Amino acid sequence: MSPISAWAQEPAPSPAPAEVKVKGSLSEGRRRQQSAEAVTVVDLRRAQQQSSDLGEVLARTQGVSVRRSGGLGSNARFSLNGLYDDQIRFFLDGVPLGAAGYPFGIANVPVNLVERAEIYRGVVPLRFGSDALGGAVNLVSDTRYDTHARASYQVGSFGTQRMSVEGRYRHEPSGFFAGGSFFFDYAKNNYRVDVEYTDDRGQLHPINAPRFHDRYVARGASVEVGVLDRPWAHRLSLRAYGTSYDKELQHSVEMKVAYGEVEYGESVYGAVARYEQPIASRLELKILASYSRRTIDFVDKSIYGYDWYGRRTSGPGTPRGKGFPGEIQENAASDQTQGEGTGLARGVLEWSLAPAHVLRVVLAPTRATRTGEERISSRTSAPNPVNTDRSLFTMVSGMEYEANLFGDRLQNIAFVKDYVFHISSSGAGSVALSRDSHSFGAGNAVRLRISKPLYVKVSYEYATRLPSSDEVFGNGVLARPNLELEPELSHNANAGPRLELRRTPIGDITADVNAFYRDSDRLILPLPGERYLQYQNVNRARSFGLENALTWSTLERRLTLDGTLTVQDARNASSEGPLGYLDGDRLPNRPWLFASWGARFRIPGLPSQRDTLEPFYMGRFVHEFYRGWPSLGTQEYKPLVPSQITHNVGISYTVYGGPAVVTSTLEVQNVTDERVYDFLGVQRPGRAVYLKVSGEI
Numbered sequence: 001m002s003p004i005s006a007w008a009q010e011p012a013p014s015p016a017p018a019e020v021k022v023k024g025s026l027s028e029g030r031r032r033q034q035s036a037e038a039v040t041v042v043d044l045r046r047a048q049q050q051s052s053d054l055g056e057v058l059a060r061t062q063g064v065s066v067r068r069s070g071g072l073g074s075n076a077r078f079s080l081n082g083l084y085d086d087q088i089r090f091f092l093d094g095v096p097l098g099a100a101g102y103p104f105g106i107a108n109v110p111v112n113l114v115e116r117a118e119i120y121r122g123v124v125p126l127r128f129g130s131d132a133l134g135g136a137v138n139l140v141s142d143t144r145y146d147t148h149a150r151a152s153y154q155v156g157s158f159g160t161q162r163m164s165v166e167g168r169y170r171h172e173p174s175g176f177f178a179g180g181s182f183f184f185d186y187a188k189n190n191y192r193v194d195v196e197y198t199d200d201r202g203q204l205h206p207i208n209a210p211r212f213h214d215r216y217v218a219r220g221a222s223v224e225v226g227v228l229d230r231p232w233a234h235r236l237s238l239r240a241y242g243t244s245y246d247k248e249l250q251h252s253v254e255m256k257v258a259y260g261e262v263e264y265g266e267s268v269y270g271a272v273a274r275y276e277q278p279i280a281s282r283l284e285l286k287i288l289a290s291y292s293r294r295t296i297d298f299v300d301k302s303i304y305g306y307d308w309y310g311r312r313t314s315g316p317g318t319p320r321g322k323g324f325p326g327e328i329q330e331n332a333a334s335d336q337t338q339g340e341g342t343g344l345a346r347g348v349l350e351w352s353l354a355p356a357h358v359l360r361v362v363l364a365p366t367r368a369t370r371t372g373e374e375r376i377s378s379r380t381s382a383p384n385p386v387n388t389d390r391s392l393f394t395m396v397s398g399m400e401y402e403a404n405l406f407g408d409r410l411q412n413i414a415f416v417k418d419y420v421f422h423i424s425s426s427g428a429g430s431v432a433l434s435r436d437s438h439s440f441g442a443g444n445a446v447r448l449r450i451s452k453p454l455y456v457k458v459s460y461e462y463a464t465r466l467p468s469s470d471e472v473f474g475n476g477v478l479a480r481p482n483l484e485l486e487p488e489l490s491h492n493a494n495a496g497p498r499l500e501l502r503r504t505p506i507g508d509i510t511a512d513v514n515a516f517y518r519d520s521d522r523l524i525l526p527l528p529g530e531r532y533l534q535y536q537n538v539n540r541a542r543s544f545g546l547e548n549a550l551t552w553s554t555l556e557r558r559l560t561l562d563g564t565l566t567v568q569d570a571r572n573a574s575s576e577g578p579l580g581y582l583d584g585d586r587l588p589n590r591p592w593l594f595a596s597w598g599a600r601f602r603i604p605g606l607p608s609q610r611d612t613l614e615p616f617y618m619g620r621f622v623h624e625f626y627r628g629w630p631s632l633g634t635q636e637y638k639p640l641v642p643s644q645i646t647h648n649v650g651i652s653y654t655v656y657g658g659p660a661v662v663t664s665t666l667e668v669q670n671v672t673d674e675r676v677y678d679f680l681g682v683q684r685p686g687r688a689v690y691l692k693v694s695g696e697i
Helices: 003-009 024-033 054-058 469-473
Strands: 039-043 064-068 076-080 088-092 116-121 135-140 148-156 160-171 176-187 192-198 204-210 216-230 233-248 263-280 283-300 312-314 334-354 357-374 389-405 410-426 433-449 454-465 488-504 507-528 533-553 559-572 593-601 611-622 644-657 660-669 677-679 688-696
Touching: 024 039, 024 116, 054 064, 054 076, 054 116, 064 677, 076 088, 076 135, 160 688, 357 469, 389 469, 410 469
Parallel strands: 088 135
Antiparallel strands: 039 116, 064 076, 116 135, 148 160, 148 688, 160 176, 176 216, 192 204, 216 233, 233 263, 263 283, 283 334, 334 357, 357 389, 389 410, 410 433, 433 454, 454 488, 488 507, 507 533, 533 559, 559 593, 593 611, 611 644, 644 660, 660 688
């Protein structure tokens, strides 16, 4: 496990250990961590007691950067070893995150509904049945099938409220189980920011004003029923869900222009069915089928302009008239809805050739269709891509062979993958287009155990990432379609040792070091035009780096210290094309040096025998980086995201009362009120105070 799992997530030992329930996810997580797979396992149970969201928690893991354009609910960019966004695939219990009920991205998934995160670095296991360029993140929910219930409630600065409830019931004689979950998130995000205000004479003045149009509301629920351990089904389950969010948009990309009425949101509902059953003595079948319906709304039709005080500065009844509606771009108002239906299936056939040898075959087709409606007619003659019918079909298949040799001292996993890609687009006023693509991939992962606490991993994959629907079809707002996009390709390699010393005279020590290399071709990047942007295959990039993590704790875990450090160098390797003249330049707008550290002190038996106090501290550093290409422009005028250090402190109080465990946490984030930026000009929240209460029975 990574250091964050060791100090920020592991449940504290109880003064009455016999009454603390031990969950199966930890042993499964350790098994996954010690396999040949290039994975970092982050146990999230400690984070469930604290106020940081999932994005902030994952950002403390080596090799991971999560950058946000604001507070809770804002857009987030996830980076793993220098590759970004759709180049990384996200899952919940093996189901693509969007098709599992979370369309708002991984950073905003409620942390209290997730047990652990598995971060796969560049080499993605075949069992996911998915393409990926730079890796994958699999969020694993509570895998217990016993009767339990838990809930949490958080309140704090900037009008923040977060609530989650989860539970499950199991009838042992019949194997029947039923469970459900619910969450609700709300934030005004009215933190103060430093901006420039234009007065009536057109002069700029620096001011400090609260954000007034940045509200975020999300809600969701799911129910699951099924049976376990029956003669005709090892597992049969059906999960139905529905989630949605609404978000106000406060400002332009660089926070230079305020908006007062622009809004967007999404909703998704669907179902996931699973069936697992041995069909012979050494042959097991696992089937997954899912369908989801996603609706995306975007509204920008105000006839007014706004300043940073929330006052109307143009439009009817103001000194300055406004010709046409639309705040983001005048005369480009929009009131649109897009609908996307996605159906996916995945079959895994696992054959135990011998006790230490397993052969797996996977077949995973996916089909997505998208339609839309723009309710405001354009003043141009060009057809609006929102009003076209578009479809995307992919199929990932392959074979994997796993061997465990010499008493599990050596594990080797070799695999081959096949990718099929088909897109089509047609509709009124547009030209019917279609395109097909076919490619292959392969990889191998090795784990050699040198001694019980020390092992070394080496892995490689020739990876493929198929274009997403937004990249191919556009998003109907600023991104135009490009059906000529080619899949991205990458050579990904990892190598490094891991040391897990437990119960030594000086305590527990975990050290993890990993060197990585990525050689990626046909990278898909958004290129801006006069009014719109379009995704294109434009460049080749190489990146390499070193990530490491260290944790130390005393024998009884009274004191735990940890730290992570990541250094990465990602550069343009294109000698031709539109970026050929920048060959060798560091890729812009990407952090290249970042670190985190923390400490926790556990005081059992205080204030009473069955209680525990845990003061904790977390720090994070990000080195400055250029927003643009480093070789362009003069040094003093290059846009720069500054270096920054943030500190969080808090204290948790846990009461063990019979079968129930209740934890209350008071936490102060960004204690020094640092001006924090993840993107040029876009200020993130300052000092914030949160109170969170969570309980389980």
